[in-house]
Amino acid sequence: MILRMLRLRTLVTGCLAIAALLFAADPAWGVPQVAEQEYRALPFISSRVLMWAVAELHLMFAAFVLAVPMFALVIEFIGYKTGDKRYDQLAYEFTKLLSVSFSFTATLGALLTFGLIVFYPTLAQYLVRIFSWTFLPYVLLFFLEAVFLYTYYYGWGKFSPRVHLFLGVMLNIVGTAIMFIANAWLTFMNTPAGVDELGNLTNLWEAINNYTWMPINIHRLIANVAFGGAIGAAYGAFKFLGAKTPEERAHYDWMGYVGIFVAICALLPLPFAGYWLGVEIYAYDQSLGITLMGGTFSWLFIIQAVLIGNLFLAANYYLWLSMGRIPGAERFRRFIKYLLAVITLCFIVWATPHSLVATVEEARAMGGSHHPILNVLGVMSAKNTAVNLLILTTYVSFLLYRRANKEATVSWAKTGNLVQFGIFAAVVIFVVFLGVYGYFVDAQTRIGLSQPQVLSVLFAMVSVTVIDIFLFRNAQSRGRVAWGKIPARSQYALFFLAITFTWLMGLMGYVRAGMRQHWHVYGVVRDTSVDAFTPTLGFAGMVVSAIVVVFFLLIAVVFFLSSLSGQKNWEPGQSKRWFKRRSETAATPLTQ
Amino acid sequence: MNLLVLLTIAAVLVVIQVGVTRWVNLNRLAWMAIWWAALWAAFSYGITPPLPQSIVVLFMAIITIALLAYLSADSEELAQARQTLVSFMVEKRYQVALIVVILTLPLLVALSVFSSLNQAPQPPASGRTIHPVPPASISFEGNTINLSTANNPYRELEHSDPEAFAAHVDNGRRVYFENCFYCHGDNMEGAGQFAHGYDPLPANFNDATTIAMLQESYLFWRIAKGAPGLPPESTPWSSAMPAWENFLTEEEIWDVILFLYEFTGFEPRAQGMPH
Numbered sequence: 001m002i003l004r005m006l007r008l009r010t011l012v013t014g015c016l017a018i019a020a021l022l023f024a025a026d027p028a029w030g031v032p033q034v035a036e037q038e039y040r041a042l043p044f045i046s047s048r049v050l051m052w053a054v055a056e057l058h059l060m061f062a063a064f065v066l067a068v069p070m071f072a073l074v075i076e077f078i079g080y081k082t083g084d085k086r087y088d089q090l091a092y093e094f095t096k097l098l099s100v101s102f103s104f105t106a107t108l109g110a111l112l113t114f115g116l117i118v119f120y121p122t123l124a125q126y127l128v129r130i131f132s133w134t135f136l137p138y139v140l141l142f143f144l145e146a147v148f149l150y151t152y153y154y155g156w157g158k159f160s161p162r163v164h165l166f167l168g169v170m171l172n173i174v175g176t177a178i179m180f181i182a183n184a185w186l187t188f189m190n191t192p193a194g195v196d197e198l199g200n201l202t203n204l205w206e207a208i209n210n211y212t213w214m215p216i217n218i219h220r221l222i223a224n225v226a227f228g229g230a231i232g233a234a235y236g237a238f239k240f241l242g243a244k245t246p247e248e249r250a251h252y253d254w255m256g257y258v259g260i261f262v263a264i265c266a267l268l269p270l271p272f273a274g275y276w277l278g279v280e281i282y283a284y285d286q287s288l289g290i291t292l293m294g295g296t297f298s299w300l301f302i303i304q305a306v307l308i309g310n311l312f313l314a315a316n317y318y319l320w321l322s323m324g325r326i327p328g329a330e331r332f333r334r335f336i337k338y339l340l341a342v343i344t345l346c347f348i349v350w351a352t353p354h355s356l357v358a359t360v361e362e363a364r365a366m367g368g369s370h371h372p373i374l375n376v377l378g379v380m381s382a383k384n385t386a387v388n389l390l391i392l393t394t395y396v397s398f399l400l401y402r403r404a405n406k407e408a409t410v411s412w413a414k415t416g417n418l419v420q421f422g423i424f425a426a427v428v429i430f431v432v433f434l435g436v437y438g439y440f441v442d443a444q445t446r447i448g449l450s451q452p453q454v455l456s457v458l459f460a461m462v463s464v465t466v467i468d469i470f471l472f473r474n475a476q477s478r479g480r481v482a483w484g485k486i487p488a489r490s491q492y493a494l495f496f497l498a499i500t501f502t503w504l505m506g507l508m509g510y511v512r513a514g515m516r517q518h519w520h521v522y523g524v525v526r527d528t529s530v531d532a533f534t535p536t537l538g539f540a541g542m543v544v545s546a547i548v549v550v551f552f553l554l555i556a557v558v559f560f561l562s563s564l565s566g567q568k569n570w571e572p573g574q575s576k577r578w579f580k581r582r583s584e585t586a587a588t589p590l591t592q
Numbered sequence: 593m594n595l596l597v598l599l600t601i602a603a604v605l606v607v608i609q610v611g612v613t614r615w616v617n618l619n620r621l622a623w624m625a626i627w628w629a630a631l632w633a634a635f636s637y638g639i640t641p642p643l644p645q646s647i648v649v650l651f652m653a654i655i656t657i658a659l660l661a662y663l664s665a666d667s668e669e670l671a672q673a674r675q676t677l678v679s680f681m682v683e684k685r686y687q688v689a690l691i692v693v694i695l696t697l698p699l700l701v702a703l704s705v706f707s708s709l710n711q712a713p714q715p716p717a718s719g720r721t722i723h724p725v726p727p728a729s730i731s732f733e734g735n736t737i738n739l740s741t742a743n744n745p746y747r748e749l750e751h752s753d754p755e756a757f758a759a760h761v762d763n764g765r766r767v768y769f770e771n772c773f774y775c776h777g778d779n780m781e782g783a784g785q786f787a788h789g790y791d792p793l794p795a796n797f798n799d800a801t802t803i804a805m806l807q808e809s810y811l812f813w814r815i816a817k818g819a820p821g822l823p824p825e826s827t828p829w830s831s832a833m834p835a836w837e838n839f840l841t842e843e844e845i846w847d848v849i850l851f852l853y854e855f856t857g858f859e860p861r862a863q864g865m866p867h
Contacts, residue, residue: 285740286726286739286740286807286809286861287725287726287728287739290723290724290725290726290810291725296721296825298721306650313658314661317661317664317665320665321665324667333666336662336665336666337662340658340661340662340665343658344654344655344658347658348651348654348655351650351654352647352650353647355720355722355723356644356647357644357646358644358646359645361714362645363644363793365641365642366641366644370722370796370801371641371643372641373593373639374643374647375799375800375801378801379800379801379805445859487667489664517725523728
């Protein structure tokens with residue numbers, strides 16, 4: 001007990017010391033300035049690339065650590081409400097991934113801070129000057145996060161369920177608050193506000209609540225859940241592929257399914273959040289908006305579009321394969337073709353670039369840099385329509401999955417189905433109509449059209465779900481879901497989803513930071529380092545890929561450590577046996 | 593669209609669906625190959641003007657992935673497809689066909705290399721950025737104009753003083769037909785009498801992807817600074833757009849911008865609208 005108190009005390013003092021340090025860095029607090037050093041360099045790797053990698057890795061782990069408690073809590077709550085122990089077990093299993101990841105997050109965060117101070121002292125000082133008052137709550141919240149996270153994890157089953165749920169809620173609140181504060185700093189760098197022409201702080205709240213703060217908050221909140229779900233699903237897949245018994249297979253099949261279900265649910269609103277963010281960036285400064293969507297970075301959005309298209313395709317693919325484990329799903333097989341056709345079509349529209357890569361001859365044949373037909377697909381109206389239809393299609397796949405083994409028994413089953421179909425048809429027509437209509441109106445109205453599109457899709461999903469719930473009340477079952485009966489390639493689809501999510505995050509993180517170009521704080525603090533240029537797309541792609549590889553190496557460590565707790569205890573003589581087994585397998589001739 | 597080609601492709605598909613399947617049972621693998629070929633033909637030859645090669649490759653990549661997903665979404669079909677391939681490779685009765693395939697594959701590669709080397713040399717495909725980022729501010733006749741805040745000073749007349757507004761638009765019309773229509777054309781479709789000589793072609797203002805999605809200050813920059821004012825990613829060396837700051841006054845440029853929107857019926861993108 002005393003020991004634990006002591007540890008707490010060190011933690012508190014440590015945090016306060018950091019806070020004090022951060023405040024001390026503020027020249028206004030009267031610390032004499034040593035000769036100013038704007039940048040420091042590293043021998044083998046550019047300090048920019050190093051900071052880029054550290055920041056991105058920190059972000060990925062932070063996203064994971066913030067997201068898992070969200071759905072772990074929901075799953076735990078379901079378990080509590082239904083009394084089904086499996087849910088509680090599952091929530092615990094997700095939570096197990098947290099403690100190591102939390103340490104990684106904190107370590108990477110510290111690295112990031114030190115890196116900033118060491119390599120970018122002037123910038124670090126400036127940010128500290130603006131935001132010094134936010135560091136105190138940040139540090140305190142971080143401390144609380146640690147407390148709640150570890151009590152939530154170690155206290156599993158040790159408290160009354162309600163107390164434990166409360167801990168989970170607090171963990172989530174604190175985590176979200178932390179993210180909001182950190183988001184203020186980084187959004188300020190993109191769209192600064194609350195400072196005068198010379199960059200002096202005039203209003204802290206304005207600096208925090210700048211143009212992109214809320215959009216980024218929301219976007220990250222949702223994206224984190226999608227990302228966390230996907231990584232959790234990858235963990236399920238990892239355990240599934242290594243499972244020895246049918247029970248294990250069934251359990252981890254289920255875990256992967258829940259993880260990816262969470263990820264898909266979060267994926268659906270994500271494009272809208274991204275769209276909002278883009279609009280705010282454009283509104284803040286058209287140069288930023290054009291850098292983002294029209295200039296060099298627009299190529300990264302083509303890559304993004306391809307990746308997102310793949311995400312949707314892979315998610316649907318997983319659902320289709322999952323139907324294999326449900327008796328009665330054969331009835332719906334024939335729909336897959338049509339769903340796939342719609343997805344492919346939307347994917348193509350979604351990925352068609354606005355500016356084309358064409359040879360001179362091709363351009364001449366097109367009569368300009370725009371192709372008269374592709375042009376129609378390259379603009380926002382088409383893209384929004386495509387993404388809305390992608391979302392609807394994915395929802396239909398899920399609906400079919402949900403119904404696979406159910407036979408409605410209510411008297412109005414036919415009517416209900418018809419109404420659902422009617423809603424779908426009406427919404428699809430409406431969405432396509434608005435998309436086409438968008439070509440005939442000005443930009444202002446066009447941007448406004450995306451809202452009814454989104455709302456109608458949301459309406460369709462909600463109303464159809466509600467009808468579905470009543471429709472399948474007391475439904476006759478065609479058999480139970482045979483968890484674990486799923487081909488291995490579905491699990492690789494889960495890996496693919498996790499990797500694609502991660503890659504996408506890395507890529508878009510780069511875009512968000514890179515669009516400032518030669519500014520540290522856009523329009524306020526200029527980047528005068530040797531690195532004040534936008535790297536080539538190829539180089540950026542390599543760095544992002546390298547970061548993703550490193551992240552998955554680290555995640556592999558997390559997976560390994562998390563699965564240790566389920567392992568048998570070590571016994572003397574075990575290692576010898578292990579080696580023996582190894583050499584035996586190696587000696588077995590390949591017969592297949 | 594090249595309707596003839598598209599109809600032919602559709603007809604072939606229909607013939608295969610109703611005719612051929614009566615004699616032989618095509619499995620999913622065969623169907624995939626047929627669809628792949630049909631779509632490739634449609635993208636490559638069914639659309640006029642032809643799609644750039646880069647786009648055909650992108651589309652076909654997406655389609656390939658989708659078809660593979662379709663094949664493997666059903667375990668039975670996948671097993672059947674695998675079985676077909678294996679028996680093609682190991683069974684005696686397919687030996688001749690197998691040899692033919694093994695020989696044709698490298699031949700096809702050789703053929704495509706041959707034909708690609710046999711063409712007149714072409715400059716590489718370029719990804720010119722059509723709408724680059726404007727600078728934060730520009731100087732015009734000694735004044736600094738901040739592009740992220742600058743607005744067309746005569747735009748507000750549209751409601752407050754329609755007559756004065758009409759006068760500005762008229763002045764813009766004069767400016768346009770004295771200076772711009774040689775390149776941008778009578779109807780602003782980018783096909784003036786000089787247009788055919790240029791690469792990149794003059795912008796087509798009726799297109800929803802040019803002025804309709806830009807702010808007026810952006811146009812001011814483009815018109816005032818022309819091609820020389822473009823950043824490198826937009827290849828300032830190859831655009832023929834003159835820098836009009838040398839010939840027009842600030843008012844004339846704002847007026848011609850009014851006229852561009854008036855004539856095409858588009859509204860400029862507004863500044864700083866949502867938050």
